[in-house]
Amino acid sequence: xxxxxxxxxxxxxxxxxxxxxxxxxxxxxxxxxxxxxxxxxxxxxxxxxxxxxxxxxxxxxxxxxxxxxxxxxxxxxxxxxxxxxxxxxxxxxx
Amino acid sequence: xxxxxxxxxxxxxxxxxxxxxxxxxxxxxxxxxxxxxxxxxxxxxxxxxxxxxxxxxxxxxxxxxxxxxxxxxxxxxxxxxxxxxxxxxxxxxxxxxxxxxxxxxxxxxxxxxxxxxxxxxxxxxxxxxxxxxxxxxxxxxxxxxxxxxxxxxxxxxxxxxxxxxxxxxxxxxxxxxxxxxxxxxxxxxxxxxxxxxxxxxxxxxxxxxxxxxxxxxxxxxxxxxxxxxxxxxxxxxxxxxxxxxxxxxxxxxxxxxxxxxxxxxxxxxxxxxxxxxxxxxxxxxxxxxxxxxxxxxxxxxxxxxxxxxxxxxxxxxxxxxxxxxxxxxxxxxxxxxxxxxxxxxxxxxxxxxxxxxxxxxxxxxxxxxxxxxxxxxxxxxxxxxxxxxxx
Numbered sequence: 420x421x422x423x424x425x426x427x428x429x430x431x432x433x434x435x436x437x438x439x440x441x442x443x444x445x446x447x448x449x450x451x452x453x454x455x456x457x458x459x460x461x462x463x464x465x466x467x468x469x470x471x472x473x474x475x476x477x478x479x480x481x482x483x484x485x486x487x488x489x490x491x492x493x494x495x496x497x498x499x500x501x502x503x504x505x506x507x508x509x510x511x512x513x
Numbered sequence: 514x515x516x517x518x519x520x521x522x523x524x525x526x527x528x529x530x531x532x533x534x535x536x537x538x539x540x541x542x543x544x545x546x547x548x549x550x551x552x553x554x555x556x557x558x559x560x561x562x563x564x565x566x567x568x569x570x571x572x573x574x575x576x577x578x579x580x581x582x583x584x585x586x587x588x589x590x591x592x593x594x595x596x597x598x599x600x601x602x603x604x605x606x607x608x609x610x611x612x613x614x615x616x617x618x619x620x621x622x623x624x625x626x627x628x629x630x631x632x633x634x635x636x637x638x639x640x641x642x643x644x645x646x647x648x649x650x651x652x653x654x655x656x657x658x659x660x661x662x663x664x665x666x667x668x669x670x671x672x673x674x675x676x677x678x679x680x681x682x683x684x685x686x687x688x689x690x691x692x693x694x695x696x697x698x699x700x701x702x703x704x705x706x707x708x709x710x711x712x713x714x715x716x717x718x719x720x721x722x723x724x725x726x727x728x729x730x731x732x733x734x735x736x737x738x739x740x741x742x743x744x745x746x747x748x749x750x751x752x753x754x755x756x757x758x759x760x761x762x763x764x765x766x767x768x769x770x771x772x773x774x775x776x777x778x779x780x781x782x783x784x785x786x787x788x789x790x791x792x793x794x795x796x797x798x799x800x801x802x803x804x805x806x807x808x809x810x811x812x813x814x815x816x817x818x819x820x821x822x823x824x825x826x827x828x829x830x831x832x833x834x835x836x837x838x839x840x841x842x843x844x845x846x847x848x849x850x851x852x853x854x855x856x857x858x859x860x861x862x863x864x865x866x867x868x869x870x871x872x873x874x875x876x877x878x879x880x881x882x883x884x885x886x887x888x889x890x891x892x893x894x895x896x897x898x899x900x901x902x903x904x
Contacts, residue, residue: 428675455568460846476700482756504745504756506651506695507674512769 422450422495425502433460447478448491450501465503477504521546527619539548544733545573551732554578554641555662556629556657558609560717561647561671561724563595569645570620570723577613578641580625581605588904592849617635629653631776634660643731645669645724650696652779656685658691659776662767669722671726675710678746680719681758682727684767685786688740693761698783706887711827716748716862801872803859803884805893811859812836818857821883823871824890828863834893842867861886861893863904 421441426434434440440458442448451472455462465476472478478485479502485493495501523531523545534540540548551574555562558581569577585593585600585608593605593627599805600608606624613622627633629648630863637642638660645696646657646668661684663666668683677852683690723744725830730736743756766773811818812835822829827838840848842862860883862868868885875883894901 428629428677432752473699476693477697479756482754484759487759489698502756504743506699507672507677507679 420445420495420497423500424450424454427501427503427505427507429505429507430464430503433464434458434471445495446491447480447485447501449496451478451491454463455511460465464505474497475506478502514566521550523549524619527573530617530619531895534572539735540733544735546574547734548729549575549733551643552576552578552641553728554580554643554644554674555639555647556580556653557647557649558593558595558605559583559589559647559649560592560673560712560714561721562645563593563609564645564721565645565725565728566609566613566719568722569728570617570728572616572725574620574729576621576623576624576641576673578625578637579606579609580627580629580637581609582626582628592712592717592844594718620622629656631656631779634776635664638664638666641666643667643728643730645671647721647724651783652785653780655698656776658778659766660691663774663776666732669724669731671724672719673712673716673720676713676716678716678723678748678749679744680720680723680727680744680746681742682731685738685740686730687760689758689760689766690764692766693764694743694758696761696765700784702883715750716746719746719748721806747852801876802887803885804887805897808834808859808893809897816857819852819855821852821858821860821871822862822890823860823867824862828904831904832890832894834861834890834898837861842871845871845874852880856880856882858883859886860884863891864889864891 421443422443424440426438426440431438440454442450442454442457444453455465465473467473472491480488480493480495480499485491497502529534531545532546535542553569553574555566555577558579566577566579583605584588585596585603587601589596590598595612596605596608604626606626606632610622611626613620625637634656642659644666645659646654648654648657658668665686667685668691670681670683672679682688727739730738736773738811741758743758745754745756760767762769765771820834822833822839823845825841825844839853841884858880860868860871860875865885865888868889872883872885891903894903
């Protein structure tokens, strides 16, 4: 079952500039695994070397944080949209 | 400080100034007096802090504290609307204070010329009712959050990147804090900064105005504050989205069993080690670096080497060092083949950060002689070719 994943601006460099990508998966974990199989450069930005989701990247299913659902085991229904929401720094000094 | 002896009232001049507030039931005389006695602290008077401070002053927030330590630069003026061209070179605090006083002489502007730190934040925040976070870096963002939680002051948060903004209200008595959302910062280098990525000048205007709106609502106690909600704004799509935020019972600072009960070393927490003082050679950092003077000598001598520019094409359009070849840092891993046959490489970017990453990548790929141009093209412009534009 294909679901849309919304890619935030800072990570679009790793999806060939695409804002939305599609991947298959019955759960959030499967979906992200399939997505990073296609876009391998994203893996380092989403996961630690131990394979854990990084703590400055939050994953939402629709408007809910998966940390308050079933985390990576969160089941996906048809039409669910997954968003990656990383922390961003703002203003910026060189 | 509010003096309890004098009954609080508006002067005729203030009534005239705030009449559009006074005739609204949501503000009215009581609300305007709340604004007059309120004390709001703006961390930074840059892109976000500019609209925040301007609107708070216009609205009649009685005491506005501003914290900054920077001077106004030409590159600020594209978005930092509190400052003007004649202010370039002035301190941002002086520039902002003059502008706010001119806008509304009825309000008191208190300048705090300092870099916010673990040593000064708690005492500073104690003097204010709420804090508006207009900072541009992770150490200060976590510092502001933790100090707000510890001092029980609402933290009106905003953040921007290119065309996208975020806003929320953290650290209210029953709402989540920034650490509930992001327990830890990204390691340095993994998330691009605005200095690398750029920012649409209007974006901080939108996000800062959202922050000012939330600050005014918190002071008035009206409406539904942006608590437990994370607002995302996409200027290109002109679309707002809202995500749910929850207070994390395990949050290290605002949870039920907090492990952070005083301010910590935020530079260290964010993985930033202090730069070695000039003149020291800790582990000889100069070994894989070169200077702009050395580069000039080698170019003049027509030595055989490749000068690799790892900036973005838009930056290459602005200025370039003659003879350089452009491969943006993000493209470098997939374009290594283009470097074949070039053993001797000098790599540069704008200021030396991205090219440092490129050199590390090149060393890992076997280009052991790749060296970073210290200070980047900015150093080249300052010390070799002042005819090129700085950006």
